[in-house]
Amino acid sequence: MSGTNSDDLGFREPLHAPGDAIMDIVFVHGLKGERKGTWTSGQVLWPKDLLPVDIPNARILAFGLLEELFNLWNKTQTPERPIVRIAFFGTPHQGSDKAKWADIGYQFHNLLKKQPQSSILKELERKSDTLARIGDEFPKWLRSRDREVEIMCCYEEQDTTIASQSIGLIVPKDSATIPGYPCLSIHADHRSMCKYAGKDDSNYQKVSGFLRRWAEDIRKSLGAEAAEKHSQYSATTNYQNSENHGQQFGQLNMSGGPLSFGNTWQLKSFSNPDEYLKFRQQLEVKYWRTCGSVFRDSKENIGLRDDLIQVMAKLLQGKPELLDFFIPDFSSHGRRLTPGPGYLGAICKQNVAFIQDPIKGFTIKGIETFDGKVREVEAVFCATGANTDAAPAFSIVSRGIDLKTAWKPDGQFGFPCNYLGIATPGFPNLLFIYGPHGSVPAGTVPHTIENKLTYFAKMLRKVSSQGIKSMVPSPKAADDFVSYSNAYFSRTVLTDHCSSWYNGGRPGGRIHGVWPGSGAHANIASREPRWEDWEYEYLSPSANRFAYFGNGWTNKEQDPNSDMTSYLKLPQDTDLRNIHGSWFDL
Secondary structure, three states, X not given: OOOOOHHHHOOOOOOEOOOOOOXXXXXXXXXXXXXXXXXXXXXXXXXXXXXXXXXXXXXXXXXXXXXXXXXXXXXXXXXXXXXXXXXXXXXXXXXXOHHHHHHXXXXXXXXXXXXXXXXXXXXXXXXXXXXXXHHHHHHHHHHHOOOOXXXXXXXXXXXXXXXXXXXXXXXXXXXXXXXXXXXXXXXXXXXXXXXXXXXXXXXXXXXXXHXXXXXXXXXXXXXXXHHOOOOEEEEEEEOOOOOOOOOOOOOOOOOOOOEOOOOHHHHHHOOOHHHHHHHHHHHHHOOOOOHHHHEOOOOOOOOHHHHHHHHHHHHOOOOHHHHHHHOOOOOXXXXXXXXXOOHHHHHOOOOOOOOOOOEEEEOOOEEEEOOOOEEEOOOOOOOOOOOOOOOOOOOOEEOOEEXXXXXXXXXXXXXXXXXXXXXXXXXXXXXXXXXXXXXXXXXXXXXXXXXXHHHHHHHHHHHHHOOEEEEEEOHHHHHHHHHHHHHHHOOEHHXXXXXXOXXXXXXXXXXXXXXXXXXXXXXXXXXXXXHHHEEEEEOOOOOXXXXXXXXXXXXXXXXXXXXXXXOOOOHHHOOOOOOOOOOOOO
């Protein structure tokens, strides 16, 4: 912020002040907050101890109260000091009339038990006009800016608890967010949503990731020369109290809250093909290197169970008595991670009862459990799972065999017998895109499907060009694939004694839900068809496999305008790896 005296805006000593700063990040605490305590968990003041590592070229300051923030808005209307990005933490925006502020004030009173009720209410009453004015003036300020202002709103997901009693959300999502702007869910209560104990804290990763994208946007927009002349603000505000109870929820975000990627800078960057490709690569690469965690006693799998239990314990701290019920007796990755995002948090809500008694049946008024209780309900949502034995729901018949029954546990095969997850012996011209063994434990679904379709395209080119009527994998090829798969899965935790869609919901059953290997392994294995594994029936009455040779001539050589020497190229244009393989590609 070249030419700016920080004292003019009430700044104290910066938390971080690099000599090459190209931007300022300003942290503003809220009601009853503290310049450092608001942002501190344990001994970690993350704007000072963590953020400078991730954004080294930013000056970082802690700043006054709400009135001072409002003065900051009014003082920075000049191009020399533009605020262009603002992140709010638990800041109420919607419903800024005095009555609404009184409701929020009452919640803050519940939060701040250390002060007498009269003093708190008196202070809130004194501030209510200012708070309401800020809430009313901020949208007008946004519209008055002569340049685009980017905003990100963070909202709390967890109820605030005082003396083991929940007082609810201090600033709910509908008040903490601004329509039309991206938002981040913070899996914490109001007191701890701004307190991060380390870089592994999933909430810190969310927030710092967003700030890093903003910083990169500023760096690119300023350029090296402009960076020496100008700097910009990123103002971070919250409504926090003075209590310093930190809360950390581990590396796994199981909250299920929305993570917005649609900020303006990112969408604009996608117009650059290189930037968009980089984004896609960063997004997908993490899915390709996780296969090692499925092997029994592997270093990737060891300790994962304890980590997951710790995460579950933190998410169930509202009802810790449920933890033992949710801890499984099998290894991590023995089945897909369940319950899903948001489930454990929902279980802890005060209006949710987790009933463990099995259902006996439905009554006219509700649900009856085997303990004899009838619970009256207005609606029932059934999430009973899906058919995972891979047997088709309709008949597919060939040579007297119906896959609908043959693939059932008590059927002729007893499991989904198949070849490479794409076909099954005895059923010519029947191909599976995402059937048994079609899924991959590491990789991406679109890429897997694209590779399957490419494989099928090669098959169709062979059939259409070589007079083939039908193709079917040989029983020997299918048996060899089944034997290989069984040997592979015996080394993994997928064969632990648990029910999963990998084994069709049958603990100890044969694994057929996923490919016997990683996603990359599956792609390489299906890169080129093994034609020797197939049995063919030909269209020619003679059944001669070379009948498609025809009269010994080609159409191309009979066309005087065709290029018969396309294999002759300049040396720099010649790829020796496929010089002859691509000669007559059609």
